[in-house]
Amino acid sequence: MAELLIDAKGIHTYYGASHILRGIDFSVARGETIGLMGRNGMGKSTLLKSIMGLVRPRAGSVAITGQDMLGRAPYEISRRGIAYVPEGRGIFGNLSVVENLKMAARAGTRGQRDWTYERVLETFPRLQERLGHGGQQLSGGEQQMLTIGRALMTNPDVLILDEATEGLAPLIAREIWRICGVIRETGISSVIVDKNWKHVTQITDRNVILVKGEVVFAGSSTELHAQPGLLTQYLGV
Numbered sequence: 001m002a003e004l005l006i007d008a009k010g011i012h013t014y015y016g017a018s019h020i021l022r023g024i025d026f027s028v029a030r031g032e033t034i035g036l037m038g039r040n041g042m043g044k045s046t047l048l049k050s051i052m053g054l055v056r057p058r059a060g061s062v063a064i065t066g067q068d069m070l071g072r073a074p075y076e077i078s079r080r081g082i083a084y085v086p087e088g089r090g091i092f093g094n095l096s097v098v099e100n101l102k103m104a105a106r107a108g109t110r111g112q113r114d115w116t117y118e119r120v121l122e123t124f125p126r127l128q129e130r131l132g133h134g135g136q137q138l139s140g141g142e143q144q145m146l147t148i149g150r151a152l153m154t155n156p157d158v159l160i161l162d163e164a165t166e167g168l169a170p171l172i173a174r175e176i177w178r179i180c181g182v183i184r185e186t187g188i189s190s191v192i193v194d195k196n197w198k199h200v201t202q203i204t205d206r207n208v209i210l211v212k213g214e215v216v217f218a219g220s221s222t223e224l225h226a227q228p229g230l231l232t233q234y235l236g237v
Contacts, residue, residue, distance in 0.1 A: 008025065101146070
């Protein structure tokens with residue numbers, strides 16, 4: 001059985017009196033790429049924030065590489081090999097591209113340094129052309145590339161992308177999907193949230209669909225494509 005890098009069980013998360021996640025089980029194995037899908041407001045981002053320690057579930061458990069991390073600070077979870085690219089990107093606008101990348105550089109949990117500054121620039125040639133630009137001077141697509149590149153500089157075991165191509169021009173979105181494929185080939189596990197299920201399922205091993213804070217589908221891309229009714233019912237396509 002593959003090693004579970006993330007193993008969340010029975011997660012119940014609230015915002016005030018609103019019960020957002022209702023007993024969700026969610027796991028990520030080493031080397032696995034997972035698509036997390038569902039319409040807006042169904043709990044995808046809340047699940048990711050619950051895993052990352054940004055929101056504390058009222059019930060359930062979150063184990064990272066076998067250690068219970070429920071209630072631990074986000075930086076502690078990050079140090080266990082989880083890199084999070086949030087919706088909205090979260091770059092440092094007053095720092096240059098070089099500074100954004102180099103401030104994140106560190107070895108991974110097993111001492112690996114596969115993703116160096118040079119390798120990130122080879123993967124993101126657009127950033128190579130803008131090294132001296134401040135984060136706020138970049139386009140939306142360039143900012144997304146920068147946040148992914150910065151996450152890779154931590155040499156993570158798992159990369160979480162929330163709204164990977166949201167609001168990006170089609171040409172830039174295709175570049176992001178290419179990069180997601182490159183990341184998968186390197187063996188890094190990924191969790192990808194995106195509305196474009198066709199692109200997501202081209203690179204994922206497994207997909208999870210949330211509806212009103214509950215898992216309504218969990219299975220391979222082949223299994224999902226074989227049930228077009230699910231796509232219509234839960235994703236509106």
